[in-house]
Amino acid sequence: MVNAWDEKYAMEEYRFGKEPNTFFKSVLDTLDAGKILIPAAGEGRDAVYAATKGWDVYAFDLSSVGREKALKLANEKGVTIHYEILDANNFDFTPNSYDAIGLIYMHLPPSTRHWFHSNLITCLKPGGLMFLEAFNQKQLPNSSGGPKEIELLMTPELLKSDFTALVTGRCYEIQTELNEGNFHKGFAEVVRYTGRK
Numbered sequence: 001m002v003n004a005w006d007e008k009y010a011m012e013e014y015r016f017g018k019e020p021n022t023f024f025k026s027v028l029d030t031l032d033a034g035k036i037l038i039p040a041a042g043e044g045r046d047a048v049y050a051a052t053k054g055w056d057v058y059a060f061d062l063s064s065v066g067r068e069k070a071l072k073l074a075n076e077k078g079v080t081i082h083y084e085i086l087d088a089n090n091f092d093f094t095p096n097s098y099d100a101i102g103l104i105y106m107h108l109p110p111s112t113r114h115w116f117h118s119n120l121i122t123c124l125k126p127g128g129l130m131f132l133e134a135f136n137q138k139q140l141p142n143s144s145g146g147p148k149e150i151e152l153l154m155t156p157e158l159l160k161s162d163f164t165a166l167v168t169g170r171c172y173e174i175q176t177e178l179n180e181g182n183f184h185k186g187f188a189e190v191v192r193y194t195g196r197k
Contacts, residue, residue: 005063009043016042017181018073020049021104023133023192028053034099037123039091040106041083044070045180050102051079058098060086088112093119096126103132105145105184107152117162124197130166132159136173136189144178144186159193166195 009015020028024046028036033054038047041059043066051057051074059081061067067083074081088108101120108116124130135146137153147153156171171193178184 003063003065005042005061006065009063009065009069013182014043014045014069014073015181015183016045017179017184018043018045018048019180020046021133021180022176023190024102024104024131025049027129027131027194028055028100028102031100031129035097036100036102037098037120038102038104039088039120040103041070042066044073044081044083046102046104047081047083048073048077048079051081052077055100057081058084060084060091062087088116091116091119093122095122097123098128099125100129100131103130103134105134106132107134107147107154110151113158114162117159118165121163121165121197124166126197128197129169130163130193130195130197132191132193134159134191136191138173138189142186142188144188145180145184146188154191156191156193159191163193163195166197169194169196171195 035056038059041047041061047057047059134154139146173191178188
């Protein structure tokens with residue numbers, strides 16, 4: 001079976017651009033560099049940015065094409081990232097491994113999402129930070145990106161429920177103007193979360 005994300009990333013351009021997600025950058029720029037996990041890393045824009053800031057970056061995604069483009073971008077920026085081809089269901093949740101975990105637009109089916117988010121918490125070191133941006137359920141009518149199945153979209157309440165074991169810093173919905181390549185562009189409804197172990 002052909003990986004849908006391999007097909008989406010097969011274009012020469014970077015689908016969501018080469019610059020990091022705005023929220024990802026805003027959070028990362030406040031932290032001291034350490035070891036970070038970036039699931040659903042795609043073409044590597046956030047992973048590579050973290051590496052340029054001195055982070056030890058571990059990333060994974062389903063797409064081998066995304067990985068190739070991420071490694072190419074890392075090479076362009078003169079940095080190294082660790083990037084595996086991996087399904088979320090097969091991730092090894094090694095306890096107390098990461099100083100931060102950045103989840104940017106990782107939309108999973110509800111049963112997988114809750115299980116994955118809950119288990120990710122074990123991977124954070126004590127004091128480690130989880131931060132997330134995803135499309136809100138209010139995003140459905142917009143054409144600026146994201147899944148078209150409401151069960152794949154999020155709300156602040158869902159995130160608080162998934163991350164009950166963390167001390168929530170911020171959890172809110174916001175309207176924003178996306179300008180991330182040609183496929184996250186325009187008015188969007190997103191949710192943002194930060195929580196500390």
